[in-house]
Every structure is written in C-alpha cells, then in structure tokens.
Amino acid sequence: MSDRRAPRRGRDSRVSPGGPAGINGKRVVLPPPVPGAPDADAAPRNGQRPTGSPPPAVADQPADVWDRRVASGLAFLRRRLSGDYEVDEFGFDPDLNDHVFHPVLRLLYREWFRTEVFGIDNVPTTGAGLVVGNHSGTVALDALMLSAALHDRHPEGRHLRLLGADLVFRMPFVSELARKSGGTVACNPDAERLLRGGDLVGVFPEGFKGVGKHYSQRYKLQRFGRGGFVSAALRTGTPIIPAAIVGAEEIYPMLADIKPLARLLGLPYFPVTPTFPWLGPLGMVPLPSKWMIEFCPPIPTADMMEHADDPMVVFNLSDQVRETIQQALHRLLERRPDPFAP
Template identity: 80%
Template sequence: MIDEHDDVWDRRVAGGLAFLRRRLSGGYEVDEFGFDEELTKALFHPGLRKLQRDWFRTEIIGSKNLPEVGGGLVVGNHSGTVALDALMLAMACHDESVGHRHLRLLGADFVFKMPFLSELARKSGGTLACNPDAERLLTSGELVGVFPEGFKGVGKHYRDRYKLQRFGRGGFVSAALRTGVPIIPAAIVGAEEIYPLIGDIKPLARVLGAPYFPVTPTFPWLGPLGMIPLPSKWLIEFGEPIHTEEWADHADDPMVVFNLADQVRETIQSMLHALLEKRPDPFGA
C-alpha cells in the first residue's frame, strides 16, 4: 500500500524536476516587460505568502472591489522604509481576487538602476513608473499598482506615519483616463511599524546613490538582524472603484487630473483613519 505522504512527496519532486527542466531548456514564457509568471508563482510567492499570513497576520478587506477581468489601476499609500508594502499588496491582489490576478507594480527609476534588484522587479512583473508603460499594461487588460507618494512616502519619518505625502503631478490619473480603467484606492496599515524610521544618514545615501540611508531602532545597530521586519499587524483594504469613463476626454486637462488625484488621496487617507481605529494595537493579534 502506497503511503499518502510518500505519494505527495513524489509528486512534489516530479513537479520540481519538471520545473528545473523547463528553466534549463528555456521552455517558459516571459512577456514584453520581462514578467516571468511561472518563476513568480514558484519562487517568489511562497515566501511572500508565508510572510504575509504568518508574520504580519494580514487581514484583507474589500477584495471584491478588484475587477474580475480587464484593466484596473490600484493606487496605494506607501511606507515602511523598505517597500514591503508593495509586495504585500501584490500578494493580496493575487490570492484574494477572482482569477488570482497579478498586480503589475510600477517602480521608481532607482529600482531599475540596481542590477540584481532590477532583474527581480522585471521577473516578478514590475516595470518603470512612466505613463507609456502603464498605459500599455492597462490597455492590455492588466491590473497595475502605483504608489504616487514614491520615496516621499516610503522614506518618511516615523512621527509622520499614516499621513499621506503629496501625490506628485497625477500621472497615474492621466493613464487611467486615457485607458478608461477604474481606479481602485488601496489603504495599507502595518507597514509603518516594520522598520520605524528615526533618522537618515544623508552623506552615506549620496555615496550609495540611494534616496536615503535609514536609521531605525534596530538598523544598522544590529547588523543583518536589524533587517528583520518587526511583526506588526497588517490590514489591507481595497476601496470602491472610481470609474473614469466620464472624464475620458480630459486626460490632458490639469484641473481634472488634479481634482481626481486629490479625490483618490483623500479617499485613501479616510480609509487609513478607519483601519487604524480597527487596529488599536500595532502588534496585537
């Protein structure tokens, strides 16, 4: 009689060997942006899923607001010193959406200037945060993720936690208007506490070509151990979609773009306040 545990193990080994054969022979697909879906699901997702569910104990709210098919622009707040919030948002979209949709993240120039980091970003579905790339993805029916605060959000001081920074020039709104896709506001609570930023060594940041060099209660004092994120409790909420069809002819109107960007920003800020009330203890169960 075949042991069920042995049968499962045999299937895993066979699947792993088949995966290696495909990787070595080049028998896998990569899209025009460099996205490798097979590698992402096999290599990146398991660890990120474990981090999200077990370490951050993440609760996902409003996943029904993600479009089942077609393009959509997910706009989130950005924080946490290291941009784990982007990865956790992508995992929430994949695991909780109908059809397990991949969130194609838009990243800053800095990300794609780093050799190893650039390759990882491309393989996992990321691309440069510019309107041409965003519009091509949206037009082809992809779910795209953007963080309009950029480094101003992810690198802000801990005392400014959950206070949204300026949203730039609203390029994300123009992309949504030109492609006619809905904008889905997303609020992320929990990332602010994983690496509380208490200082920035600017001279060292300039030497490294980085936007900042963080000082937290654990880094750089504890060395590599200081890079372990604190186990804060996370809440991620997807808000009601903001439909853009009625403004389709106003993608180049600065006033329309500014007003809509401001509406998205105020919506996310209100969502953050509501989530913080649901989570009075940052490190509670």
C-alpha cells in the same frame, strides 16, 4: 473563496517545514491531477506514515502528495534549465512567480504579517484596473504584500503589475527581480500599455516621500506628485481602485535619516531604525507588525477620457483618491489599536 483557501493553508503550514519541495510543489498541489479516491486516500496516509501495507514496487504511488511535489519541483527545475517558459514584453515571468516568488511572499504575508484583506470584491475580475496605494515602510515591502494579497485573495488570482522608481531598475539583481515579478518603470507609456492590455497595475504616487518618511509621520499621506497615474487612467478609461495598507509603517520604524551617507551612496535616504544598522544583517528583519489591506470601491474614469490633459480634472481626481485612502487608513487604524496584535 475563504472556504477554498482555509484547508489549503492548514495543509501547507503543516507540511512545508519538511523540505524545499513543499515550496515548489505547493501551487501544483491545489488542483489534484488525479481526481477522486486515490488522491483522497493518499494524502492522509502520507501525513501519518502508515506502517501496515508497504508499497509493492517503485513508482507505484503517483498519487502520493510528496511524490507529486518532488515531481513538480523537478519539472520546474527542468523547465528553468532548458529555457522552456514564456516571458512577456515587460519581462514578466509567470512560471517563476507561481513557483518561487508567490510561495515565498505568501509566507511573509500570512505567517509573519498576519495580513487581513478587505474589499477584494472591489478589484475587477477581468480587464484593466489601476490600484493606487499608500507607500511606507522604509523598504517597499508594502508593494510586494499588496501584490501577494491580490494574487492570494482574488478569486481569479490576478497578478498586480507594479510600477517602480527608476532607481529600482538601475540596481543589478533588484532590477531583474522587479521585471520578472511583473514590475516596470513608472512612466506613462508603460502604464498605458499595461492598462490597454487589460492588466491590473499597481502604483504608489507618494514615491520615496512615502517610503522614506519619519516614523512620527506614520499614516499621514504625502504629496501625490503630478498625478501622472490619473492621466494614465483617464487616457485609457481605466477605473482607479484606491487601496489602504496598514502595518507597513511599523516594519522598519525610521527614526533618523543620515543624509550625507545617502548622498554618498546615491540613495534617496539612509535609514536608522531601532535595529538597523545596529544589529547588522539582523536589523534587516522586518518587525512583525499586524497588517490590514483595504481595497476601496473603484472610481470610474471611462466618462472622463477627454479630460486626460486637463490639469484641473487630474488634480481633483488625484485629491479624491488621496482622501479616500487617508480615510480608509483611519478606519483601519481604529480596528487595529495594537500595531503588533496577533
């Protein structure tokens, strides 16, 4: 799998500064529509701008990389403008994800955070799975990176359906981005519906306690709430995949929380970081920490389905997941002594 990705990365990073079409066209470039010789011939020639033989007429080189990018970008625009795409009942828009969201996230995930991913084989190739992660970073970029990692590294390129706080769905624009990228409100009916439909669901049981914690508390898992995620998994017999994310704690180190301002704005916290709000909009740029994401072996729940309402079972399982993530965090931190390592 890494073999397949490596050359693609090289080619993308070389070409993408050239223009916006590179972003739109990127996904489409991978499976070359014109097989064999003309394509292999066109790509290097395009990179080097050969001067020898000029093309004889217009539209004579449909196999040329740039031409295909422009064409696929335009086709994407036309599809968007005529409404010619599909949206699922949660509002998930795969066309928009493949052509806009994931290419942008991939830039952050690869170039900015230099993310390393371990244990991707622990994520099932088909069928439902509940990915449970640790939450941190003041702004919930870790959720986006987790879904970027899964989509990028998983052999099937699976989409992670994130469950978000209702605050996310209260905010205009943000709510629609969340829905279109596959998210929905964190509640049991939605979680169970997605899991029954065979989707991969991502959840962060720490919630705001995790994202909004002080920098001194970094990599200390907070309380896991009532374990609603466990009962959703038990009711549907879905395996739980604990995921440890290292790196998000350092992107916006929270030094203080201005509580009165937070109350005034109706937010769970108002962060003060080394750069925010001092540098204004510049303070919104995340620090380029080194990220590591580990997917731990799945915890099967199919034989415990009848215990979905047993608080003892739910709490024990919730604790087991929490412990697994905490240990994985320690393991990853040992491998990454410098938070800003290359």
